[in-house]
Amino acid sequence: MAIVRPRLNDYYNVPLRQENLDFPIPFLDEDIPLYVDPFLLWKSPSLQDNALHTIIVSSFNHLGKLFAKGEETEAIKTLILLTECDEVGLGNSGVRKGKKIGEKTAGEILSLFKNIPRISQDGFHHFEEIQLLIDNVSKDRISDIACSIIKSWLIDFTIQSCDKFGIPIQKTDISLYDFKKQQIVSESVTLPLNPDNKSPLLLTPKRWLRYVPWINYDDYFDSYYIKDVEDAFEQKRTRIAILEYNRHNYDLISRYIETKEHAAKSCTTDPLFSQIPVLSAKRKLKTILGIPTGKTDNADKKYEDNMVPVLASMLYPHLDFAQAQSRVESGSQIRDLIFYNNRDIDPLKDIYDLYDARQIVIELKNVKEVEREHINQLNRYLTEQFGKFGILFTRNPAPSHIYKNTIDLWAGQRRCILILDDSDLAMMADVYETKQRLPIEVINKKYIEFIRSCPS
């Protein structure tokens, strides 16, 4: 059975609730759009994180010293190898595979240790500064360099986490940065492997992750550079010119870094998923209830667009949102929401056990009345991809003959298709606001009602 947007634990059939874990569950065929921010290691109250930050910076500075000493080829070669860390799967690659930097960029980065006296003398305190000095160095590069240098620690963290949660690990060879030898070495370790290509996967602590590093070019440009410099020159400069200006005026960068260090309290971890606030959910519900049925004025699109964030938020953390996807069947466009079944509460366990539903599909139908064909469409889709359980979200209660159709489907094929409507959505929104019950319990309620209607 294919899984939409499979994660490591889905492949091994280990139920994990993302909210309870201290690492993001890696996807098998794409990156997680978050980055390790070395600044979070620097500001962390944990001495271990601080020590890892020191290792990152001192290792990076060591490469600079090598370069400055004349061992340019060796320094460039090592830096290039450090600029990609596919094993952690962070960034925005759709295939979990990134590209290393070229020799030219590596040379430019390491030249900073020759060309800027202050760096040549003291080295970097926050190596993220290279984003402000060299072109083609972005947030994913910073994250990858940091991860590559502390890969040895990440391996230990991954082994411990896999052991704790029962994720299978296997022997594999991996290259990592040896801090004592100050060079890249190959080691044989036991790690979880990507079942598709047998490449090792590494887990990263959630507490280090942000969408953008605390020190980054855009922030520098928006909140610091313009005020101090741009006005004085009375004309806009290009990014390349600004980077060059920074290299010749390193004091400005130093002051910017000091400012960021002083504001460190505001630097926080970014969550993997944020539920929409209650007020926003109420507004969206009002919008949804006001949307006419049918397709006039793109009503179906509006309905779907509003339902996605509402359901993803309301059902979190019991159902982690996987993906919204569109498909065309019999000439009509169908929009589904796919959720990972975390099996952390009884009804979800039952749904998994009885209907083999590793993922739960919710089909959205902005129609006045559900028809037999809609049920058949979802049923066919379930057969192809998802166990035997599906939810059809529509606008009005299903007519009795359609409800009977779903009961017959259960009686004949043990397939469960629940039909939820606007009143159920309103109830979910109500409990989402009052916190008296959980929105997922509304689905459980419908399921129990359905099962009680089925022949025993």
Place this chain on the structure above:
Amino acid sequence: MKLPRFASLTQLISEMKAQEKHEFDKVHDQMRSLYHELSVLSKKSTNTAINKFKLKFVNSILGQSNQFLKEKYKPFKDFSLFDADEMPSNSDVALILGQYLKCMEKFRIDNTKSDSLDWR
């Protein structure tokens, strides 16, 4: 209930009745209090589902009432307790508690002497 070792049957029945009356009054008072609370909640948010914590105690009081009322006095033949999975709303619970209160009153009147307003 502490009785003398050689208490007569009449004494025993009398003591049991007193105990039952005490239990009934307790349940009746608790039911009234719950009804009052739920009526207020129901007016504020009619369709909001009641939480599991409250429902647990509502069901406990309903269960005790059912023991007194039996089939003869129970307000509805096919209702005994709330099912938490059905997510009853505040107004659902207030409605049922109101019905139970009426039936408990009826039970009390039917089991009270008309001259002294005391239990038979």
